[in-house]
Amino acid sequence: MNNQEYEKAVKQLNLYSYHYYVLDDPITTDEIYDKLYHEVLAYESTHKEHILDSSPTQRVGDSISDGFTKAPHLSRMWSLEDVFNSEDLEKWLTKTYKLDKNISFYCEPKYDGASLNLIYEDGILTQGITRGDGEVGELITQNVKTIRSVPLTIEYKEKIEIRGEVVIFKDEFEKINQDRAKNGEAVFANPRNAAAGSLRQLDSRITASRNLVFLPYGVGENSLEHKLLSQKMAYIYSLGFKKPPLSATCSDAKEIQVIYDEMCANRDGYEMMLDGMVVKVDEISAQIDMGYTVKNPRFSVAYKFPAIEKITTVKDITLQVGRTGVVTPVALVEPTNIDGVVVERATLHNFDEIDRKDIRLNDKVIILRSGDVIPKIIKVLTHERNGSEAKYIRPTFCPVCKSELLDEGVLLKCQNLRCEARVINSIIYFASKSCLNIDGLGNKIVEALFSSGLVKSVVDLFSLTLDNLLVLEGFKEKKSQNLLSSIESAKGCEFWRFVNSLGIEHIGEVASKTLSSNFGSGFVDATKDEIVLCDGIGEEMAESVLEFVRVNKDTIALLQEILKPIEPQQRVEASENPFKDKTVVLTGSMSESRDAIKEILENLGAKVSGSVSKKTDFVIYGEDAGSKYDKAVSLGVECLSEQQMRSKIEQA
Template identity: 60%
Template sequence: MTNEQYQEKIKLLKKWAHAYYVEDNPIASDEEYDRLYHEVLDYETENPADVAEDSPTKRVGGIVRDEFSKAKHIKRMWSMEDVFDRNEVVEWLERVEKNIGECEYFCEPKFDGASMNLLYEDGKLVRAITRGDGVVGEEVTDNVRTIRSVPLSIDYKGLIEIRGEVVIRKDDFEQINEERLEAGESLFANPRNAAAGSLRQLDSSITAKRRLVFYPWGLGENTLEHRKLSEKMDYVYTLGFLEPPFAQDCKGIDEIEAFYRMLIEKRDEIPMMMDGMVLKVDEVAKQEELGYTVKFPKWMCAYKFPAVEKVTQINAITLQVGRTGVVTPVAEIEPVNIEGAMVSRATLHNFDEIERKDIHIGDSVIIIRSGDVIPKIIKVLEERRDGSEMIVTRPTVCPTCNSELLDEGTLIKCQNLHCPDRVINSIIHFARKGCMNIDGLGSKIVELLVKEGIIKDILDLYFIKYEDLEHLEGFKEKRINNLIGAIQATKGVPLYRLLNAMGIEHIGEVASKALALEFGLDIVDATFDTVVALDGIGEEMANSLLEFMRVNHDFVLQLFETIEPTVEEKVEAEENPFKSKTVVLTGSMSVSRGIIKEMLEKLGAKVSGSVSKKTDYVVYGEDAGSKLTKAESLGVKTLTEDEMRQML
């Protein structure tokens, strides 16, 4: 076979695959496809230097990574504002049209999967990045190359980011779970979890077997000149991408509502899981005119589908111990299928709710589940009781470590930091961003380290040695050194970050800063009166802190000795207009709001996240959202960033 013949056969293979996977209209038999595929593969085996970048043989995966690297989106991937009924949609439309006048809206299904950003350059797929925090995600290009509905090359030479949802069709999801059941593996909870889990496989050949599908829904960086988003998406579909089964341009609430109702009716017919409809201003210039809030584009929202209700029976009540020691009751229910997901558990939140709803073991109940929301019990069918039901009693000892529980009424807590159920979650919390920020110490690694007996609490992290990790699968020299280095680099962090990382119930970052500044390392011996005297610290917070320090007194001292946190000296702020004032920040400013927050706190201000009548000032920048509106309605003094700086 010549190279020219090889290129022609690749072109034919791609044509057949596109007809099968994208158009759902096969134009060749499986036997013909397999025969041609192996002819191409044989040529590539003999001529490895000539293998085409977009060869269909690259779809099988086989690349194994140690870990995923981080990658930055060229343009931010935003979240969407949720609306839940016709009235909320009307309010959203009124806000939009108040600013840009009457307009057309582009409506399409909201598939329930994992968001993905594909970057093409010079017609080639060069990078695939998960949504992450919207700015930075995980680079999963090797895995995405195995998805048949993602073109490896497109007929467009510019730089373009194509955003969409990676999903698993409902029938494929059921088949995957059947295969996992036969293999003795744990089952995926729903198609969305299966899609997300498949994308994060370190071995891309596993991803290739998962039958993932990619549906584009938007664009990031691009130079397309179409006036409307719907026109841009029509062009994207011509590049070889899947088109959603339904999409429509709508004007006004009646047309929007009619399309929404049609999608609900078609819900069971559409092979992918849907949890709502996406509503977007279609004209690109008007999108740019509307702009963004801190969290969402002002020109799009998700009109969520109604929650699905099912009747089932409570077979048992089990107890879960969270990272802060809170004991949460969970209803083990008779398994019931809700939108393709087999649900066997429902949250009960706390024992007060059990008592308020008069829930018994053995009760028939109505449960609801909406989109990502964990199923919950909304009603007990008391008329179905036959006398065999059992009353649920409040626990007095921890179900895991048998320590005496602290019963605060609404919350029941295990305060033992060495409780096995607390250990993994407390270490995950300790390492996360905003706490100790230990890069590379994700939840899977924590679970592995605890399972292998390498660590049993957060203190053990600081005594991990190279030889403790070198026998673990996937841990090579660079990865081990990076992890140990990241852990050791947290020594000397500000005390408030360490307090926040301990996961003390009711004590967050703001409270941790106040406590660290007031008590320093003497926080372990603080008294109720001195703690509750601090501004913003209530009795419940004080009791939680003191009980935590009582139970873990010596352990906390060991942490202080090992980590040697930096203790900030308390300096009384000089008189200024913001001293002892409550300030709220909103909108985009000349520097990050974190820098302005730190500056105001040094001036003696309390920076809050929400506006109330007690707020003294709301300082706002560009694209300020609902906080500014609320401040104006409450008569709270508002300041631009420049006005704030002039006051200083």
């Protein structure tokens, strides 16, 4: 084989793959494909300088990674607002038509898989990045190259991001689970989990073996000149990507509903799992004009499929102990397949719900699963009772540490601060994103540190050494050093993060900011009367703070000494302006985040409250202003749009 024959063979192999993996229309046999593939492989082994980026041999998963690095998306990957019925859809359309009446819509499936962003430069796949937080994800390019429906090269030469969902087809999922069961391995709960787990394998050979499929649903950064999204997606498919099982352009709600009903009726017949339909404004110029709220694009919505109800049997009620000691009951039910997910647990919220619904062991019940929401029991079939049912007896001792529980009626609490469940969950919360954001300190690592005896409280995290970690299974030097660096970087955090990380019951991010801004480190000496005077903090929250400080004052002082959190700056007395000493409430989506608007107003001397009352001076509203706006109007409170607020500030 010479170089010209080699290039021709690569092109032929890619054509075979395109027909097999993208079009589902094989044009040759496995024998012919394999023979040509090995001829190409033999040529490349002696002509490494001639290997093409598009060669199918470059897909072979043969590398093992120490871990994945972070990588930014060129443009943000947004999440979508959900609607659940035709009334919700009409409301969304009404809002959208207010922005632009001359629009149509592009509808496509909402795949139930793992989001992936592909970046091509000069026609070559250069990066594959998981969704992550929408701005930064994990770089998994080697694994992505094993996915046969992802072209390694495309004809379009400009830089472009192609977004889509990675799925495992239903029949392939069944094969994988059968093989895992035969090998004594745990089976996957559903195709989505299998796809997500397969994408993030450190050994790319495992990813290659899973037959993942990439289904595009949009583009990020690009310089394509199509005026309609439907045209742009048609072009993307022409580059060698797999088409959706159904897509359509629609002019109004009636046409959208017809396509939705068709997808919903045929959902079981599609090769992949779907959990709804995505509706997008088709005109790209209108999309640009509409823009985004803080969380979602205004030009797109996810029209979710109806929740599915199934009958099952309550086999037992187990208990979970949270970081604050609250004991939560969870129903264990007869394993039931609901839309491809085997459900074995259902939430019960609290013990009052067990009594209110009269849920008994061995009861037949109706459980409901909607999207990613944890299934819940919605009805007990009392007419099905046959005498084998048994009433559930409220526990009196902690299921983990066996200490006596405090019974507060609705809630049961473990008061033992050394309870293993409380300690582990407290550390996990301490390290979470809204607290100290210690990267790499996930659930399994916390459990490993606790089980080894290295960490018995959050304080112990700051005594860990490289030698400590290297003796633990799975801890190599790079991973250990990264964890130590993340722990060290938590020092010097904002003071409200420190307060939030303590895990005081009823005190979340907002209340932590309030305590921080009002008292700083002095919150440990604040009285109940002083705390209750703070905006948004009631008596129960104040009692929680006082009780926590009483029990943990020494620990708080020690952590403060270690972390040295930055005390909040005292605000300079604001000059006279329309908002000074006024009580203001914010509602709706604005051009900046609510926190940013709140900071502007607080710097002007305003008190920003979370609820509307007769004492409210102004309600400042953005798009989709809700019940707070309605209440303000009924009470005669002055309402200002964001623009009116800014005008008042400029004129002051």
